[in-house]
Amino acid sequence: MGRAPCCDKANVKKGPWSPEEDSKLKSYIEQKGTGGNWIALPQKIGLKRCGKSCRLRWLNYLRPNIKHGGFSEEEDDIICSLYISIGSRWSIIxxxxxxxxxxxxxxxxxxxxxxxxxxxxxxxxxxxxxAQAQAQARRVSNMKQEMKRETNHNLMISSCMSTQAPNYWTAAEYSVHHPIQVSNSSIMNYDHLNNETSFTNLLHPTTIVDMNMNMNMNMTNPLSMVSDTNNGGSNCDHPPQIFEGFEIFSSDLSELVCVNQQQMEAFYGIDQSNGGSTITTSTESTSWGDMNSLVYSPNLVSDYEGSIPQDVATFEDSRYFKMQ
DNA sequence: AATTGAAACAACCGCCTTCGG
DNA sequence: GCCGAAGGCGGTTGTTTCAAT
Structure with missing residues (x-):
């Protein structure tokens, strides 16, 4: 048994609003208000619309002082930084x-x-x-040259010492004597970490230790480190699935949003015990500034770092944020 | 000029929360 | 405390517009 519908679907008009409908709704609300009951409103004014639909139309289009389109750079910045901080809580944004x-x-x-x-x-x-690929190419080229030199040298020696077997480096030996210097972890392959490994996890100090231990194992696709979009192993309750289709960045960003959400909630002392999320201690978590800088312009974020909590906290009640 | 695909926008749907009886 | 109605919200879908071919 499902929930009773809010209105009689059969007798309700759907689709775009006509100018007549708009003016009816607008003039009624401007004169008499909503009466505290959206469901009853359409009958009162003779509109064949669902009450919810009327509410939406009023809030999104007919209400005075609504701006449409033409978002400024500043607004873009606010939206981005708030999204990073609190996720898809559009009403708060x-x-x-x-x-x-x-x-x-x-x-x-x-x-x-x-x-x-x-x-x-x-x-x-x-x-x-x-840049990393170029640097790597240079290193490989140098290695090859060195290898060639040493091979020639060894050949010379072996030809001089004809009784001994040729003294070539085996691949394994060569790698021992000529370890490849990898300066940046982003060109490493983290296949040894399972698919659910999140960007957040990768930033975790213990994971970094683990990564370092495994660094000499493989070197392949730099992007293989990115984890599954659906957040299989994350401890985040419900990360926004906004980056579907952006395979490469999806989990990075959604994880970051998730982490920031947790930090935000931790900031406000929201109890996450029933959400399955675990707030890490300050020593465990990656620093707030670091996380932001990975996602968005640091100066932008720092602008809002201080202001978001207060601004958001003043928004309506403590529905989302427990007041301190 | 016609077609097609992508982008932008408007509206709906369903779930969750709040509130009053 | 329970239940149902209404409100609020975010995700998704449908429609329109526009640009590329």
Whole structure:
């Protein structure tokens, strides 16, 4: 037995609102208000609409002082940094942007900002990867030359000492005597960590130790370290699945959002015991600033680092954030 | 000019929370 | 304390618009 519908679906009009419907709803609410009952409202004014639909229409479009489109850079920054901090809590984000609705911001994020942010991230990552690839190529080239020299040298020796077997380096021997110096972990392969290994986990000190121990094992695809989008092994309760289709960055960002969410909640002392999340101690967790800098412009984030909690805390009640 | 695919936007759906009886 | 109605919210889908071919 399902829940009773909020209205008679058969007698309710769906789809885009006509100007007549808009003006009916607007003028009624402006004159008499909603009467505290959205469900009854459409009958009162003779609209064949669901009460919820009327509410949405009013809140998102008919309400005075609503801005549409034309998001400024500053608003972009606010949305991005808040999203990083608290995730997809659009109503809270909207509360920080006068004249903007949660629906508007949500759509704007899904269609533009997400891509913009990821594009930025991807560019930086690409540049970094290229630099590393070049450095690696140089090292390999040097190795080859050295190998060649030594081989020639050994051949000379062996030809001089014809009674002895040729003294070549085996691959294993060569690797022992010529360890490849890897300066940056991002070009390593972390296949030895299972698929569920999250970016967060990778940033965890103990994981880094583990990574270091395994560093000499493999060197392949730099991107293989990125974990599964669906957050299999994360301790995050429900990370936003916003980056579907962005295989490379998806889990990095969603994990970061998740971690920031936890930090945010920890900041407010929200009890996560029933959510399965574990707040780490300050020594365990990666620093707040570090995490932010991985995702977004540090100066942007630092601008909001201090202001977000207070701003958000003043928003309506303590629905999301337990007041201190 | 027609077609197609992507992007943008509007609206709906269903779940969760709140509130009043 | 329980239950149901209503509100609120985020995710998703449907429609329209626009650009590329």
């Amino acid at each position: 909207a509360a920080q942007l006068p004249g903007r609705t949660d629906n508007d911001i949500k759509n704007y994020w899904n269609t533009r900002l997400k891509k913009k942010l990821l594009g930025k991230q991807r560019k930086e990552q690409h540049a970094q990867a290229q």
